[in-house]
Each structure stands twice: as C-alpha cells, then as structure tokens.
Amino acid sequence: xxxxxxxxxxxxxxxxxxxxxxxxxxxxxxxxxxxxxxxxxxxxxxxxxxxxxxxxxxxxxxxxxxxxxxxxxxxxxxxxxxxxxxxxxxxxxxxxxx
Amino acid sequence: xxxxxxxxxxxxxxxxxxxxxxxxxxxxxxxxxxxxxxxxxxxxxxxxxxxxxxxxxxxxxxxxxxxxxxxxxxxxxxxxxxxxxxxxxxxxxxxxxxxxxxxxxxxxxxxxxxxxxxxxxxxxxxxxxxxxxxxxxxxxxxxxxxx
Numbered sequence: 096x097x098x099x100x101x102x103x104x105x106x107x108x109x110x111x112x113x114x115x116x117x118x119x120x121x122x123x124x125x126x127x128x129x130x131x132x133x134x135x136x137x138x139x140x141x142x143x144x145x146x147x148x149x150x151x152x153x154x155x156x157x158x159x160x161x162x163x164x165x166x167x168x169x170x171x172x173x174x175x176x177x178x179x180x181x182x183x184x185x186x187x188x189x190x191x192x193x
Numbered sequence: 194x195x196x197x198x199x200x201x202x203x204x205x206x207x208x209x210x211x212x213x214x215x216x217x218x219x220x221x222x223x224x225x226x227x228x229x230x231x232x233x234x235x236x237x238x239x240x241x242x243x244x245x246x247x248x249x250x251x252x253x254x255x256x257x258x259x260x261x262x263x264x265x266x267x268x269x270x271x272x273x274x275x276x277x278x279x280x281x282x283x284x285x286x287x288x289x290x291x292x293x294x295x296x297x298x299x300x301x302x303x304x305x306x307x308x309x310x311x312x313x314x315x316x317x318x319x320x321x322x323x324x325x326x327x328x329x330x331x332x333x334x335x336x337x338x339x340x
Contacts, residue, residue, distance in 0.1 A: 185284030
C-alpha cells in the first residue's frame with residue numbers, strides 16, 4: 096500500500112510538471128491563434144495536455160515506486176525538492192505562460 | 194447540454210471551489226505539527242478539490258465554444274486570467290493529491306518526518322494556489338457566465 100502511495104506522490108507531481116512543460120512547449124513551438132479570431136473551436140488543448148500529462152504521470156509513478164522500493168531514505172530526501180520543483184514550475188508557467 | 198444545465202453546473206463548480214479552498218486550509222494548518230494525524234481532513238479536502246476540478250473539466254468544452262471568444266473580445270486581460278486559472282488549478286489539484294498520498298504513506302512511522310513536512314508543504318501550496326484560482330474564477334464569472 097505504501098508503495099502505491101509513494102507512486103501516487105510522484106505521479107501527482109509529474110502530472111503537474113508535465114502539464115506545465117507541455118503548455119510552455121505549445122506556447123513556444125505551436126502557438127494557438129488569437130481566441131478573438133477563432134469562430135469554430137476544433138480541438139481543445141486543455142484536454143490534450145491533461146491526457147498527455149496523465150500518461151507521463153503513470154510512467155513517472157512506476158519509476159518513483161521503483162526508486163522508493165530501492166531506497167526509502169533517498170526517496171524521502173528527494174520529496175521536498177520534488178514538491179518545490181512542482182510548485183515553482185506550476186506557478187511560474189501559470190503566471191507567465193497563460 | 195442546455196444553457197440552464199450549464200449555468201447550474203457553473204454555479205455548483207464555483208461554490209464547491211470555495212468549499213475546497215476552505216477544506217484545504219484545514220490540513221495546511223493542522224499538519225504544521227509533523228506528528229499530527231488528519232486523515233479525514235486530508236481526504237475530504239482532496240476529494241472536494243478533485244470534484245471541483247472535475248466539474249471545471251466538464252464545463253470547459255462549452256466554455257471554450259461559447260464563452261471564451263466573447264470574454265477575449267470584451268477584455269483580453271480577463272481572457273488571459275481564465276487561462277491562468279485553468280493552469281494553476283491543475284497544479285493545485287496535483288498538490289492536493291501529493292499531500293494526501295504523503296500524509297497517508299506516513300502511517301504510524303514516527304521517523305517519517307520528511308513525508309510529514311512534505312505533506313504540509315503540499316497542502317499549504319495547494320491552499321494558496323486554490324485560493325488564487327477561486328478568486329480569479331469568481332472575477333471572471335462575475336464578468337460573463339453561461340446564460
């Protein structure tokens with residue numbers, strides 16, 4: 096059970112990080128048209144970002160679970176860094192790359 | 194979906210969002226003490242946050258098709274505020290889940306201080322970000338909503 100919970104921690108952080116990085120990549124390489132000029136909406140990027148971030152979260156969760164099983168102490172030491180990174184990337188992207 | 198149903202869902206989304214913010218503040222305060230247990234509070238706060246996010250995701254499609262353009266046409270600043278709200282909400286819900294998993298994985302292990310501290314950090318950040326998201330959402334809904 097604890098292994099699953101540790102995997103969930105990594106997966107949740109990976110979801111937020113992947114979502115933010117995808118949004119930044121989208122803004123840099125595939126800029127969306129100005130919403131004022133879009134009359135008919137086709138794909139909705141938010142759903143696609145969530146779907147791809149979900150896939151990344153599953154993969155990262157499996158990796159995190161393996162790391163935690165190998166060394167719980169190392170995993171615990173990395174937690175603060177992981178959370179701080181998640182918060183920083185999420186907030187910076189949310190504010191500066193809307 | 195009919196406009197009435199969308200309006201109802203939007204109202205529920207907004208009210209549950211503020212409840213979720215209040216619920217997230219509770220573990221953010223209680224978990225200051227690493228030995229403190231708050232399984233019910235963390236589970237309820239994370240559930241409310243997830244329900245809010247889910248409702249937001251349900252009405253996001255009609256928002257994109259019906260409201261996004263009019264909001265941008267009226268005010269680009271408000272349109273961008275909505276985008277910011279959407280991105281920050283993803284971070285808030287992910288942090289709530291991370292906090293819940295960290296708190297539950299702590300179990301009865303008295304040496305799991307790192308996980309306890311991390312759970313506290315996750316809930317503090319989730320509460321602050323969710324509060325910001327709720328303020329932005331209320332501002333935009335007051336400007337234009339489903340009619």
